[in-house]
Amino acid sequence: MTAQLIDGLALAQQTRAQVAQRAAAFEQKSGRKAGLTVVLVGENPASQVYVRNKVKACEAAGMKSELIMLPADTSQAALLTKIDQLNADTSVDGILVQLPLPSQIDSHRVIEAIAADKDVDGFHVANAGALMTGAPQFTPCTPYGVMKMLESIGTPIRGAHAVIVGASNIVGKPMAMLLLAAGATVTICNSKTRDLPAMTRQADILVAAVGRPKLIDASMVKPGAVVIDVGINRLDDGKLAGDVDFESVKPVAGAITPVPGGVGPMTIAMLLVNTMESAERRLV
Numbered sequence: 001m002t003a004q005l006i007d008g009l010a011l012a013q014q015t016r017a018q019v020a021q022r023a024a025a026f027e028q029k030s031g032r033k034a035g036l037t038v039v040l041v042g043e044n045p046a047s048q049v050y051v052r053n054k055v056k057a058c059e060a061a062g063m064k065s066e067l068i069m070l071p072a073d074t075s076q077a078a079l080l081t082k083i084d085q086l087n088a089d090t091s092v093d094g095i096l097v098q099l100p101l102p103s104q105i106d107s108h109r110v111i112e113a114i115a116a117d118k119d120v121d122g123f124h125v126a127n128a129g130a131l132m133t134g135a136p137q138f139t140p141c142t143p144y145g146v147m148k149m150l151e152s153i154g155t156p157i158r159g160a161h162a163v164i165v166g167a168s169n170i171v172g173k174p175m176a177m178l179l180l181a182a183g184a185t186v187t188i189c190n191s192k193t194r195d196l197p198a199m200t201r202q203a204d205i206l207v208a209a210v211g212r213p214k215l216i217d218a219s220m221v222k223p224g225a226v227v228i229d230v231g232i233n234r235l236d237d238g239k240l241a242g243d244v245d246f247e248s249v250k251p252v253a254g255a256i257t258p259v260p261g262g263v264g265p266m267t268i269a270m271l272l273v274n275t276m277e278s279a280e281r282r283l284v
């Protein structure tokens with residue numbers, strides 16, 4: 001058996017084309033473009049690539065996108081003031097502060113300072129709570145994209161056992177909430193999990209969101225499982241690798257996402273969807 005490849009690039013292109021149609025309709029109705037502002041503090045090279053890709057994707061979809069680059073020694077107070085200004089700016093529908101932030105800044109304080117109705121990343125405690133209680137306002141982009149990928153290949157979720165490796169606030173936990181809401185039985189693993197392979201081998205749907213290259217090998221995957229690789233790891237030779245050993249797992253899994261070209265492009269596409277939704281809500 002060779003796994004079906006879940007093509008994140010193609011699905012993202014389709015999603016972005018749909019957003020572009022909505023963006024054009026929004027502009028016609030409102031007389032302005034839907035707008036996302038991305039704030040980057042410091043010069044983390046990976047973050048610079050991520051924010052540029054987000055800004056470019058917005059512009060390609062006919063939305064307005066502003067990138068605010070602040071020096072690495074920006075104080076927390078200065079960043080909070082900037083966020084207050086963006087909260088009050090009616091031309092801004094979405095605010096995204098790229099993480100991680102330099103150590104002098106408390107990320108939690110910053111995320112909580114973003115107006116919940118502009119928090120297109122869905123990380124604000126009000127949005128995390130809304131997701132947990134089943135009425136999400138903004139669904140965090142990466143797990144949202146994963147759900148769309150599962151949907152795209154008709155993965156049965158109701159009654160399935162989903163195992164998520166990784167329990168971060170931005171990926172693992174919201175992923176668990178979405179799969180639970182869709183009727184899966186969910187297991188969340190972390191770095192203290194005693195026997196990780198015993199857990200992952202039970203998965204009908206396996207999501208790896210850890211940040212350890214090739215942590216998941218074929219021996220950890222149930223034959224036929226749908227394997228979603230969220231990890232993005234830069235190897236010593238400069239290449240990107242996921243958390244899943246793609247070549248070893250491909251013959252065992254039923255479906256699998258590649259890295260690159262899997263979850264990454266869908267994350268950006270769902271950021272556009274969230275920004276568009278925010279703009280449309282503002283219109284009514």
Ligand code: NAP
Nearest residue numbers: 142166167168171190191209210211230231232263264267
């Ligand atoms: P994170 O905040 O560092 O969380 C990592 C999680 O993995 C933690 O819950 C940690 O457990 C767990 N973990 C660490 N080692 C483990 C092990 N050996 N076995 C089981 N669990 C282990 O990372 P993140 O922000 O969620 O990101 C995870 C990966 O996804 C990274 O590679 C990141 O670059 C990537 N990512 C990709 C996208 C995308 O668009 N594709 C978006 C976001 C993140 P503890 O809780 O016990 O510490």
